[in-house]
Amino acid sequence: MAELRTERLVLRPACSGDLDALHAIMRQPRAMAYWSTPPHDTLAQTAEFLDGMMTIPPGEGEDFAIEHQGRMIGKAGLYRFPDIGYILDPDHWGRGLMREALTAVIARAFAVHGLPRIQADVDPRNGASLRLLARLGFRETDRQARTWLVGEEWCDSVYLVLDAADWPQACRTA
Template identity: 55%
Template sequence: MEIRTARLTLRSARPDDLEGMHAILSDPRATLWWSTPPHETLEQTAAWLDGMIANGPDQPDFVVELEGRVVGKAGFWRLPDLGYILHPDVWGRGLAAEAVKAAIDHVFATREIETLTADVDPENAASIRLLERLGFVRTGFAARTWNVGGVWKDSIYYALSRADRGATQGEQAPA
C-alpha cells in the first residue's frame, strides 16, 4: 500500500526501514511524548518494526518518506487509534499534518468507520494544535494513563467523526 502527497510517500513498513526508524525511535526529542522511552538498541526497534510489518499491508499504518528517506510513521497502529512520530530534523515544516491528513483521508475513503481517536500528552502542544487543526475535538482527560520509563503521563482524548471531517473539509455532512 502506498499513498503519495505533495511531498511525502506513505507506505507499508519493510525490514529495510530498520535504520531509518531506529534513528527516530532512539531520539529522545522524537520520543518525548511517545508511549515508550527512546530505543536503546537496534533490536528494540527491530521488534517494534516486526510488529508493524506483522500487522500487514491492510492495516493503515504507514512509514513516512521524504525524498526517499524514512522520516517517521503515521497512521493507525490499531483502528481507530491514530499515532504518528517524525524525526526532529523535519519538524516545523508541516509534514506531520500532511502525513496524518493523508492517513485519515485514506481510512475514511476505504473503511466503514465513523470515528477516529487520538490520545495525546497534555504537554504536547504541537500535537494538540495539529489534531485540532485537522478537526479532532477533545472528548476527555485522564491522569496517570501511561508509565513511560518510570514517569507517569496523563492523556487528553480526542475524536474525529466522519461527519466532523466532512465539515472541516468544506463538504456537506450527511444528514
C-alpha cells in the same frame, strides 16, 4: 496495503529496510518525549516495533512509513483501528509534513475502511500534537491522569476524536 502519495510525501508499507532510519528517530529523546515508551536503547527494540507495523492483520489497522525525498522520516497510521499514531524525525518538524501525512491517512481511513471515527491519546504536554489534531478537526473528549507509565514517570492523557461526518469540514479548514 496501498501506497499513498501527497505533494511532498510517499506513505508506504513499512519494510525491514526501514530499521536503521526508524531507530535513528526512536532513539532520540526529543522525538520520543511524549511517546508511550522511553527512547529505544537498542536496535532490537526498534526491530520489534517495526515488526508490529509490518504484521498488522488486514482489517485491524494500517501503519505507513513516511518518505520525504526518498528518505524514511517517520510513521503515521492506525496501528489498530480506530487509534491514530505518528512520529516524525525532529529534523523535519515545523514544515507541515505530518499534517500532510495525516490528512492522507485520515482520508483513507474514512473512505476506504469506513471508520465512523478516529481517536487519539495525546500527552497533554505535547502542545504541537494537540494543535495539529485540532487543525485536522479532532475535538477533546476527556482527560485522565496517570494513564501511561513511561520508564519511571507516570504520564497523563488527553483523548480526542474525529468523527467521519466532521471530516469534510475539517479537510476544508485544515
